[in-house]
Amino acid sequence: MMTGAEIIVKSLEEEGVDVVFGYPGGAVIPLYDKLYDSSLQHVLVRHEQAAAHAADGYARATGRTGVVIATSGPGATNLVTGIATAAMDSIPMVVFTGQVALPAIGRDSFQEADITGITLPIVKHSYLVRDVNKLAATVRAAFYLAGTGRRGPVLIDLPKDIQTAEAEFFYPREIHFPGYRVPGEPNAALAYRVTKAIGLARRPVIYAGGGVISSGAAEQLTELAEKTQIPVTTTLMGKGAIPENRPLSLGMLGMHGTYYANYAVSQCDLLIAIGARFDDRVTGRLDTFAPQAKVIHIDIDLAEIGKNVRTDCFLHGDVKAVLRELLKHIELPQTEEWLDQIASWKEEHPLAYRQEGERIKPQYIVEQICDLTGGEAIVTTEVGQNQMWAAQYYQVTKPRRFISSGGLGTMGFGLPAAVGAQMGCPDQLVINISGDGSFQMNLQELATIVQCRLPVKIIILNNGYLGMVRQWQELFHNKRYSQTELIPVPDFVKLAEAYGIEGRRVRSREDVRPVLKQAIEHAGPVLIDFEVAKDENVYPMVPPGGSLTKMMGG
Amino acid sequence: MRHILAALVQNQPGVLTRVSGLFSRRGYNIESLAVGRTHEPGVSRITILVDGDGLVLEQVVKQLDKLVDVIDVRDITAEEHVDRELVLIKVEAAPEIRGEIMQIVDIFRARIVDIGQDSLIIECTGDHGKIRAIENSLKPFGILELVRTGKIAMVRGPKYGEVQNSGGK
Numbered sequence: 156m157m158t159g160a161e162i163i164v165k166s167l168e169e170e171g172v173d174v175v176f177g178y179p180g181g182a183v184i185p186l187y188d189k190l191y192d193s194s195l196q197h198v199l200v201r202h203e204q205a206a207a208h209a210a211d212g213y214a215r216a217t218g219r220t221g222v223v224i225a226t227s228g229p230g231a232t233n234l235v236t237g238i239a240t241a242a243m244d245s246i247p248m249v250v251f252t253g254q255v256a257l258p259a260i261g262r263d264s265f266q267e268a269d270i271t272g273i274t275l276p277i278v279k280h281s282y283l284v285r286d287v288n289k290l291a292a293t294v295r296a297a298f299y300l301a302g303t304g305r306r307g308p309v310l311i312d313l314p315k316d317i318q319t320a321e322a323e324f325f326y327p328r329e330i331h332f333p334g335y336r337v338p339g340e341p342n343a344a345l346a347y348r349v350t351k352a353i354g355l356a357r358r359p360v361i362y363a364g365g366g367v368i369s370s371g372a373a374e375q376l377t378e379l380a381e382k383t384q385i386p387v388t389t390t391l392m393g394k395g396a397i398p399e400n401r402p403l404s405l406g407m408l409g410m411h412g413t414y415y416a417n418y419a420v421s422q423c424d425l426l427i428a429i430g431a432r433f434d435d436r437v438t439g440r441l442d443t444f445a446p447q448a449k450v451i452h453i454d455i456d457l458a459e460i461g462k463n464v465r466t467d468c469f470l471h472g473d474v475k476a477v478l479r480e481l482l483k484h485i486e487l488p489q490t491e492e493w494l495d496q497i498a499s500w501k502e503e504h505p506l507a508y509r510q511e512g513e514r515i516k517p518q519y520i521v522e523q524i525c526d527l528t529g530g531e532a533i534v535t536t537e538v539g540q541n542q543m544w545a546a547q548y549y550q551v552t553k554p555r556r557f558i559s560s561g562g563l564g565t566m567g568f569g570l571p572a573a574v575g576a577q578m579g580c581p582d583q584l585v586i587n588i589s590g591d592g593s594f595q596m597n598l599q600e601l602a603t604i605v606q607c608r609l610p611v612k613i614i615i616l617n618n619g620y621l622g623m624v625r626q627w628q629e630l631f632h633n634k635r636y637s638q639t640e641l642i643p644v645p646d647f648v649k650l651a652e653a654y655g656i657e658g659r660r661v662r663s664r665e666d667v668r669p670v671l672k673q674a675i676e677h678a679g680p681v682l683i684d685f686e687v688a689k690d691e692n693v694y695p696m697v698p699p700g701g702s703l704t705k706m707m708g709g
Numbered sequence: 710m711r712h713i714l715a716a717l718v719q720n721q722p723g724v725l726t727r728v729s730g731l732f733s734r735r736g737y738n739i740e741s742l743a744v745g746r747t748h749e750p751g752v753s754r755i756t757i758l759v760d761g762d763g764l765v766l767e768q769v770v771k772q773l774d775k776l777v778d779v780i781d782v783r784d785i786t787a788e789e790h791v792d793r794e795l796v797l798i799k800v801e802a803a804p805e806i807r808g809e810i811m812q813i814v815d816i817f818r819a820r821i822v823d824i825g826q827d828s829l830i831i832e833c834t835g836d837h838g839k840i841r842a843i844e845n846s847l848k849p850f851g852i853l854e855l856v857r858t859g860k861i862a863m864v865r866g867p868k869y870g871e872v873q874n875s876g877g878k
């Protein structure tokens with residue numbers, strides 16, 4: 156016989172979990188007692204939200220399922236933002252929350268929160284375990300659901316008495332759900348028709364999203380693009396689907412996409428959407444989105460058919476399986492003229508910023524990071540202008556190296572995500588590109604970084620503002636800067652030092668590259684506070700609800 | 710337009726909340742919802758009546774289909790189906806007018822299921838139109854209480870789950 160807590164630890168081992176992210180409390184003490192003897196690594200965060208983001212960052216960087224543990228009540232409710240962030244970006248995660256003992260449920264007991272109820276709309280599925288005999292199978296089910304199909308977070312609520320109750324341990328391999336099917340082989344006949352359509356196109360564009368990354372299909376996507384000579388634009392989530400330094404890469408599309416990506420999509424005759432969901436930040440005004448194009452949509456989720464945009468053909472399946480099928484009979488379109496057109500757009504309207512004034516331009520910093528790392532480092536971002544500059548100027552060359560909260564846009568994501576990414580990829584360089592506002596949302600994780608000896612590099616693009624909101628106020632609200640100036644901004648260097656992290660401040664352009672270089676070469680964590688131009692805006696910009704070709708600052 | 714959805718679900722705690730949550734989030738008001746066990750162990754069937762734009766509803770149905778506990782769901786509005794509701798109506802019924810009420814009950818092939826001092830409880834099943842008609846006919850006597858089940862519906866012909874191709878999830 157084993158206790159529930161032992162069953163959980165054993166189940167995690169059966170799943171091959173090597174690290175969990177968590178924070179203890181009354182309702183999970185029995186579980187933590189068993190973790191004490193186990194070989195599982197546990198990362199002690201300093202706030203439960205960070206545990207969820209760290210597990211998320213781990214999952215994004217490695218492709219494996221992230222695991223979170225928190226106590227009942229406030230521990231569980233602190234996870235909500237992290238779970239929602241993972242859900243919006245389809246990230247595999249299994250979350251264990253403690254719960255008051257079964258007889259105490261429903262009585263407003265101390266630290267009781269109905270976390271399965273609270274998280275209902277933001278999980279792929281959830282369980283409240285009422286029978287210790289079903290615990291192991293529940294854990295298996297949770298990992299299976301989280302890591303298959305359209306991935307997502309699954310929550311298991313664990314009453315305290317379940318953790319101490321005893322049962323025989325049996326870990327099932329196969330789990331059957333009558334209401335859950337993982338897509339099988341793609342429809343070959345339909346795929347064949349798609350290859351024909353591709354062959355006939357003259358101005359095709361591939362629009363790749365996070366589904367390409369999560370299905371591990373970057374290689375197949377790049378092969379398809381190179382064989383057919385079809386240019387590729389990606390979403391924020393799709394960055395890394397094709398090396399961004401290749402000529403066929405158009406960079407990101409949408410609100411802060413490149414001029415040439417947005418023009419290519421607006422003038423293409425065939426749009427091949429792969430593992431993407433036509434988010435409003437991507438499409439702009441729907442009735443002017445890709446107006447001349449036949450739309451082929453490849454996705455694992457049937458509910459995406461025609462959700463936002465009408466499609467001419469929907470190919471259902473795992474992106475990698477579909478791309479393999481397409482590659483079998485691929486027909487080659489004539490795209491020379493189209494590529495010439497795109498090349499001239501690239502030449503006439505490159506991504507650019509003006510280096511004027513005393514202050515460092517944030518774009519320059521990201522450019523230097525890209526140059527120094529060859530786009531191979533794992534970059535995690537916060538949210539706001541820093542995120543968009545990172546997306547625009549960090550030309551990532553591999554999948555799973557650009558980690559950003561896309562769907563929810565969660566400030567405070569990047570630092571804990573860097574913790575998770577570094578735990579999952581100890582040999583990779585991990586850089587958190589941050590903003591002064593976002594950094595202050597989860598800066599307590601500096602302690603986690605020190606405790607776990609993680610050599611994360613933290614780059615703060617410090618503009619003294621909630622810059623992205625300030626940009627909208629400047630452009631659309633008559634420069635009425637309501638509550639966006641962050642005064643006082645604390646002394647980040649001293650703050651870093653207080654945690655035992657090396658801190659640097661950079662005020663002049665000449666110092667940017669050398670200090671970055673030193674930081675990258677430094678064996679431990681470093682925080683660099685870059686004082687950047689306060690009023691710099693992210694361009695190009697498609698005003699919200701506008702057409703992709705109506706860009707400001709293209 | 711009013712739609713009838715039929716869903717087969719696994720009878721798990723919370724399944725009803727998961728299902729109804731998808732409607733409330735989109736601003737749909739569920740007009741009626743009936744749920745109960747089927748002949749298969751562990752499987753329940755839900756019939757949902759909602760009013761709303763067809764395209765948005767199609768999205769909701771797809772999202773419902775994605776729920777792990779939902780085995781299958783379909784919009785059967787356009788299919789040939791039988792649907793029924795059941796009402797219990799308590800009417801004021803002094804002894805001298807009971808005969809008149811009983812005639813109405815007969816016409817609707819309803820039943821009297823309880824006789825009180827000054828009231829009767831009438832049970833009636835039927836489609837929406839019939840229920841409305843008996844309600845209207847009994848109104849003049851004075852309805853004291855009325856309770857109705859949600860609509861339940863079944864497609865004519867082959868067994869649910871065998872005719873359609875839900876295409877996997």
Ligand SMILES: Cc1ncc(C[n+]2csc(CCOP(=O)(O)OP(=O)(O)O)c2C)c(N)n1
Pocket residue numbers: 537538539540541542564565566567589590591592593594616618620621622623624
């Ligand atoms: C948790 C959270 N709260 C609020 C917002 C709204 N928001 C989006 S960007 C932004 C400003 C971010 O400021 P900062 O981190 O300094 O980045 P900057 O835009 O200045 O680069 C805000 C407040 C958000 N995305 N997330």
Ligand SMILES: [Mg+2]
Pocket residue numbers: 590591592616617618619620621622
């Ligand atoms: Mg800022």
